[in-house]
Amino acid sequence: MGKFSIFIIAGLIALSGCGKTVDHKGKTPLVEVGHEFLYKEDLQAAMPVGMRGEDSVRFADEYIHNWITDVLLYKKAEGNIPDNVKIDELVASYRRALIMHTYQEELVNQKLGSEISDAEIEQYYNQNAGMFRANQPYVQGLFMKVPVSARHLNNVRAWYKKNTQEAIDKLEKFSIGNAVSYDYFYDRWIPVSDIAAKLPLKAVDTDTDYLNRNRNVEVRDTAYCYFLHVEHFLPAGQQLPLEYAKSEIKEILINLKRVEFINRMKDDLYKKASEDKDIIYY
Structure with a gap:
């Protein structure tokens, strides 16, 4: 045992x-x-x-x-401890604050929930552009990782540099049977740190302006060829792309609505108590 x-x-x-x-x-x-x-x-x-x-x-x-x-x-x-009365007062004050906080949170969750529309987020983003700044560069474009043994690599070298529907279609068809990784992001922003994690090129990680100066990058190691085309480049310090600011904006809007709701509830309680003569001044 x-x-x-x-x-x-x-x-x-x-x-x-x-x-x-x-x-x-x-x-x-x-x-x-x-x-x-x-x-x-x-x-x-x-x-x-x-x-x-x-x-x-x-x-x-x-x-x-x-x-x-x-x-x-x-x-x-x-x-x-000689002053137990003081401690009892502190405990009572904390209990009162905890009860009020719990009630307020439950009421806010019931009445407001956590739903914020995309339109609200976009409006706040546009009205407060200075609040959301990129802490690193972002890019739009295309990335492909292909085995060095793949056929028609010369075609890939020509296609990946072009932002045309014909070139994109050919790359997508080629990637199905050949590419280890294919990422089309002309329609969304990607942090350069994400690109640096995929590309065996130290300069991308250490030189924040490298991809601005080099819009077409081809690198190879013993096993793969890496192709990156940068169509648009957003330097660090510029306005953060909306998709990366969304979660922060949502939290801001929820908190703003929460504060507004609680203040309105307090005002309503005070108004009703005044009308009902429940408040007595001495």
Whole structure:
């Protein structure tokens, strides 16, 4: 039998011999200190999921030890703090604030939810352009990774540089049976850091203006050829593309609506209390 099991049994035996009746509300007591109980169910809830064997024994021993010392310290402190009234006032103030906060959050979730339309996001983005700046360059274009053994690489060299429907169609057909990776992003912005992770070219990572000066890049290693065409380049410090600002704007708008809703609710409560003569000034 493990150390923890012996500890539990010893605790239960000690409790059973106390000669007093305690309603544990269906829980299984493990330890009692100063009329406070640690229950088996609380220990099980605190134990990390999947913990077994000696690890669970060590965790249980440490958890029980910490619980006991916390209770002992609390009892000691409680008997030596003279201004309990001040502490009670602080606890009451915190409880009041917590109740109000919980109520407000539940009410906001019921009434507002978290739905923000794309039109609202775009409007805020356009009205507050200066707030959203790119912290790195972004590009639009095309990327392809092809085995060095692939046929018709000379055709690829000609196609990937052209932003024409004919060239794109040919690249897409070629990529189906040949490309390891094909990414068409003429219609969306990509951070240069994402490109640098795909391309074995250090300059892309270290020179922030490299892709602005070099719009067609071809690199090869022992296994692959990498082709990158940059159609548009957005320098760092410029307005961040909308798709990358969306999540931040959504959080801003939710918080703005939340504050507006709570302030309106408080004003309505005050107005109603005034009309009902519930506010008495002395």
